[in-house]
Amino acid sequence: MFNYFSKYINKYKNQHILNSIKKKVEIINFISKDIEKLSDKELSNKTNEFIFRLNKGKDIDSILFESFAVVKESINRIFGIKLFDVQIIGGIVLHNKCIAEMSTGEGKTLTSTLPAYFNSLYKKGVHIVTMNDYLAKRDAENNIPLFKFLGITVGINLSNSSFEEKKKSYLCDITYGTNNEYCFDYLRDNLVMNYNDKIQRSLNYAIIDEIDSILIDEARTPLIISDQNKNNSSLYLKINSLIKYLINNDIYFEKDKYFILDLKFKQITLTENGFKLIEKLMINLNYIKNENLLYLPENIILVHHFIISLKAHLLFKINIDYIIKDNKVIIVDENTGRAIEKRRWSDGLHQAIEAKENLEIQNESYNLTSITFQSYFKLYNKLSGMTGTAYSEKEEFKYIYNLDTIVIPTNKLIIRKDFPDLIFLTEKDKIKAIINDIIKCHNKNQPVLVGTISIEKSEFISNELKKIGIKHNILNAKYNEAEAEIISQAGKPGSITIATNMAGRGTDIILGGNFNNEIKNLKNKDISIINKIKNNWKLNNNIVIKSGGLHIIGTERHESRRIDNQLIGRSGRQGDPGSSKFYLSMEDQLIKMFISDKMLDLISKLDFSKLEHPWIDILIRNSQKKIENRNFNIRKQLIMYDDIYNNQRNIIYKIRDYFLSIDDIYNIVKLFIDEIINNILLKFIPINSNKKKWDIEKLNNFLIKDFNFLDLLLNNIDIYKINNDCLIRDLIYKKIIENYNNFLKYKNILSTIKSSIFIKKLDLLWREHLNNLDNLHKGIYLRSYAQKNPRQEFKLESFNLFNNMLFSWKFESLVVLNKFIFNNKSSLDENLINNIY
Structure with missing residues (x-):
């Protein structure tokens, strides 16, 4: 209601x-x-x-x-x-x-x-x-x-x-x-x-x-x-051999004994038996001497590599999640079906798949910076x-x-016929029905667009059509160079186009073919040739309209109804005739995810080879809605974390822009000095403290070590006559600021070295901070076991981490600046600055 x-x-x-x-x-x-x-x-x-x-x-x-x-x-x-x-x-x-x-x-x-x-x-x-x-x-x-x-x-x-x-x-x-x-x-x-x-x-x-x-x-x-990091190819190869041994011995088939697979989110959770298995294997391989050593910081990477290699073998499939092109693993986008050549999986997953496929293992990389489309x-x-x-x-x-x-309402009424879904017991029966539907359309010159959810499925249907000698075009991540041209001509009489997901999206399928493309590709733009092409298109357009327009065949339902609708929407443009039909089987992934094993057994005992019934559509819609709601809820949960990343990123980028846009940084450096020195003094001479709690010697050593202030304090007799903490801090502060008068004679080159010192240090600490945030994010869910709100905990800790990072940036930048200045460099020495980092 x-x-x-x-x-x-x-x-x-x-x-x-x-x-x-x-x-x-x-x-x-x-x-x-x-x-x-x-x-x-x-x-x-x-x-x-x-x-x-x-x-x-x-x-x-x-x-x-x-x-x-x-x-x-x-x-x-x-x-x-x-x-x-x-x-x-x-x-x-x-x-x-x-x-x-x-x-x-x-x-x-x-x-x-x-x-x-x-x-x-x-x-x-x-x-x-x-x-x-x-x-x-x-x-x-x-x-x-x-x-x-x-x-x-x-x-x-x-x-x-x-x-x-x-x-x-x-x-x-x-x-x-x-x-x-x-x-x-x-x-x-x-x-x-x-x-x-x-x-x-x-x-x-x-x-x-x-x-x-x-x-x-x-x-x-x-x-x-990203930038390249060290090469750990030997470790990937060793762990890969170990995982192959486990798979070949059917160990992973013991359901949920060692690890639990999440097929939807491609995650693996180790059980207690799983951790014990890793301990035993690592000891046998001489990686560790006893099980307690596995959880030391330097060895925990072995667990990470084990899980990543398991993922590569059990959850990532060739021609579904990736393809191999020119001896390289290329990711296939699960939403678009397109190959993404410039993208690599992180956390070592890409390297683990390279090891699995016996390819050259590329260097690991570390993130310089990142952002989501959102x-x-x-x-x-x-x-x-x-x-x-x-x-x-x-x-x-x-x-x-x-x-x-x-x-927005359509300019003309949509007259496309969307037929009810047809469900089969087996994948084999479904494919047979799809091929028969294609043949039927082909025989009456009706163009067909077949939508699949993976490269594997598209190539399987392609091979079935080849067996019976029916010409067709295939469009997936392996053949996406001519994507738009293939899709634009998918409306020609009798044409058959097999495409993954949203291939060719953004290109209209015109009934009869796209004569504009043909004219555009002409070398000789003779008017008689152009008129011939247009007249030929009119003939083809009429043939296709009489045959029923573009027919859409869905080989299974996508997890999102919206993506199904995108496929259906390729037909029936501007009041054109058209039709759509989806073919399903009890072996489809979507159906297996949301129908219990008992229900599947019951349905399989029914005496039917195919079924067309309203409850199928209700079942599919409810399954899709569950997935869409779950995905939306996950994205909602992640917004808070994203907002924290974004706010901090915006602050860092504004700081960068400020330093890049100004020439005179003398005043901002003075502000840094004020903040850092006051913090240092409070550390060694606390507020409202008596003289016994002052540590002048350690303060002096600190200033010598990090700021090159040679015996600034110990040689000053006046310091030891003061008993008030405020007065002593004030005196020491003035002495330090006197030393910073050295800046005045270097003021003219501060603008030259700002990038080498302040911006480089900021970039370095920001990268480290992002890594710290990622590690915090990965483990923050554990706080819920201590009756704490993980999101609030993340918000608080990320705020503290960020403030500490900014303080470290100011402090470490001043340390580098002091090394530069107090070494009496009269001109900029880039090699010196670079060596410091």
């Missing part, structure tokens, strides 16, 4: 917002009538007029409406395309810092030009975010004629762009790029040693295409810049996005990003 009312209220709220926006669309369309009368020059000059009016603080709404009308008319003149009202609605939604859910083929790329143009008038930069380089380049190049006509500069930020190209692209009014590149550029900017080497401007406004994929599916994916995009002053499937995640978008989700 509650769900019913909740759905009703949400639907009412969405319609209420749409009704309000439609009134604005009417105003824009009314203004468009006057805009249509303008000459090209008058139309393009509108940009300068808008900028002038915005700078004067004129009515923003009137400029917004007029600017949308200008873009609408410009699109018509440049591309010969008239925007639909639903696209203008989408543009307003995006401008209002919301998510626009727009179905496939509704024209999201042109929709984004409306808010991008208006917000670019502020000259603070607009970032349009896509999922890969191809889409960024395609969308930018397609829209450059429009923005050039309006006097707006456009930059393209790709993974292979040079430093100069990136810097130039960020200075443009509108920049197209990928989520990965924006994040990595941000991280790289905060590692530079010269302020002029930074390439990003302030993070003003971002429009994210396929926002659900980036901010939900990949939200927790850390973007890491954390990065929350830094923007203004954020919006668009996708075909966001409404099911509206609660999460609101909770984490404070973004409302608005469902």
Whole structure:
């Protein structure tokens, strides 16, 4: 009952917002009538007029409406395309810092030009975010004629762009790029040693295409810049041999005796017997002499390597979680099915898989800096996005990003037929039915898109089709170079395309094929050839429509209903005919996860080879909802931890920027000296203490050792005549400050050595601090056994760690500075500074 009312209220709220926006669309369309009368020059000059009016603080709404009308008319003149009202609605939604859910083929790329143009008038930069380089380049190049006509500069930020190209692209009014590149550029900017080497401007406004994929599916994916560490290949190889021995002897098949497997989250938990097994094995291998030694700090790494190698063998599968390409292990993204060549698993997992596959083991790495998509995009002053499937995640978008989700109506009614799921007892029977469905469609020239959840499944179906001689295209992490081209032609008569998950997302499947691509690839642009291609497409389009449109086949249900809907949404664009059908089996992972063994046994005894029933859909939806809720709850739990990381990272980056941007650091150094010296004095001469508790000798030795103050205190007779702790601290403080007058004659070179000393030391301690936070985070759950709140404990301890790190930075920087100054160096000696570190 509650769900019913909740759905009703949400639907009412969405319609209420749409009704309000439609009134604005009417105003824009009314203004468009006057805009249509303008000459090209008058139309393009509108940009300068808008900028002038915005700078004067004129009515923003009137400029917004007029600017949308200008873009609408410009699109018509440049591309010969008239925007639909639903696209203008989408543009307003995006401008209002919301998510626009727009179905496939509704024209999201042109929709984004409306808010991008208006917000670019502020000259603070607009970032349009896509999922890969191809889409960024395609969308930018397609829209450059429009923005050039309006006097707006456009930059393209790709993974292979040079430093100069990136810097130039960020200075443009509108920049197209990928989520990965924006994040990595941000991280790289905060590692530079010269302020002029930074390439990003302030993070003003971002429009994210396929926002659900980036901010939900990949939200927790850390973007890491790392450096190489020592090579422990021999240890990985030895542990790998040990794990192979255990597997070959069926030890791990003794369920839950030695370790418990979590298939969903790919985790292994050792039981008490498991720890005893490791102890015994390590003693036999002469790694340790007795079981007690295993838990010493220097030996605990053996347990870590054992668990990591177990994970590599039992939980990570080739052609599902990774592929091997050019003798390297390449991660396959579980959400997109794409190979991610620039990413490696951390904590030694990548090396363990390399050992498992008998490949060269690459050096371990340590993190220089990292950030998640979730954390990065929350830094923007203004954020919006668009996708075909966001409404099911509206609660999460609101909770984490404070973004409302608005469902935009389609321009034409969707007439696609979505057939009920069909379930089979065995995987073999399911595959047979899928092949028969493909053959049936192929025989009547109906194009088919087959969606799989893994490379392994896609290649299995491909091999089955090869056996019966049916031509097809396969699209997975192994063959993603021609992804967009393959998908764009998946609507040709009789074509069969097998794709993993979201392969080709962002590219429309046009019934009859994409004739624009064919024309674009022509070397000879003869009009007769172009007309022939267009006429041929009309014929093919008619054939496909008569055959029923694009048919979608799902080989099993994904854990998220939203990703299933993304596959289904590839068919039925702009009122086209189409259909979809999912084939399931009792052996599917999703069904095994949420149906008990007893239920599976009962169903298997039923006399059926296939079953089509409403309860199947209810069962699947409930299973998917459970997983989605669990994942959302996990992400909610992690937000608090993320916020702590983010707040501390922001402080460190602001400190870095401050030191990079100022030339005279003399005053800030003096503040450091005041803080450090006062802390030191309180340590050796406590407040309200008598003379017996003072330790002048240790204080003197401390100052000699760390600050090169040679017998500053012991040679001063006045010190021993004072009995008041305040007076003694005051006198010693003055004596120390007198020594720091040495800074005055070195003031001119402080700005030169600031990067070598203060920023390098800050970077070093920040990396160590991140490692300490990670270790704290991994073990904080144990506090719950002591009746303590792990999150509150983490918050408190991370705060103390951070403050201690900042104090250490100031102290250690001054120590290095003193070594530099009191060694009477008359000019900067970089080798000296580097040697200190």
